[in-house]
Amino acid sequence: MSATQIIFWFLSALALVSALMVLLSKNPVHSVLWLISVFFAISGHxxxxxxxxxxxxxxxxxxxxxxxxxxxxxMLMNLNKDMEPQKNMWMKLAGAISGGCLLMILVSLVRQATEIGGKVAEMKTGNIGLIGNLGKVLFNEYVVPFEISSVLFLSAMVGAIVIGKKD
Amino acid sequence: MPIQYYIILSLALFCIGIVGVLVRRNVIIVFMCVELMLNAVNLLLVAFSKMHHGIAVVNDKATTVGTDAQLFVFFIMVVAAAEVSVGLAIIVMMYRNTHSVDVNFLNRLKN
Incomplete structure (x- = not known):
């Protein structure tokens, strides 16, 4: 088992365990910290x-x-204590079972698909993800969406201020 | 790594996000689970872009296949940042009006 594979399995396990802990922890602050751990694992990927x-x-x-x-x-809402009212047991069980069924069906579909059999995502090689390549394409072909996204940010900023303003 | 591993990892993260949306009642946790689902999709897009680049680079050394997918992920992150700012503003406003972050309580839009 090479070092790349060891890092892959470690990051995958870290992402899955942290994602489960986001659900299972009662304190919302702990959920946020576990979600940051998920994001670090995905960045590692x-x-x-x-x-x-x-x-x-x-x-x-x-x-x-x-x-x-x-x-x-x-912190602003002072929610950092476990006072969340719980859904009843059957609703939780139904949610978990339906999510698990979806996961099972999708995984079985992926395992049956023959088109992706033997395809490999290249790791540690290839230079498409480097900032020089992405910047060239972003500012040549995608410059209009890039500018439109700045308008989106401006409207989101104005909208957040208007909604959050105390009237 | 075979692409199936990445697909299954992304599916697992996505389904954990779905279960979180269904099970939890705190609206902030529900929102965080939506972010988790977005990130699972981003991871899958990046893995697919590297898969296509790996296939295309065999014939042409200087190919840039897959760059579009990574820029797509970049734009998803941009839109997600704008969405989070507006969503959290809405949550703060509802909390100020109702003093609750319970989705079962907030499901009535009027009053």
């Missing part, structure tokens, strides 16, 4: 796939900005 730009963007945008925003809102 991106680095393993040699998508270095996306790994850094994932860390800065998700683990840095968005999760701090979540933590800030939770």
């Amino acid at each position: 991106y680095i393993l796939l040699n998508a270095q730009f996306l790994a850094i963007v994932n860390l800065i945008v998700y683990a840095g900005a968005i999760m701090v925003l979540f933590l800030f809102v939770i």
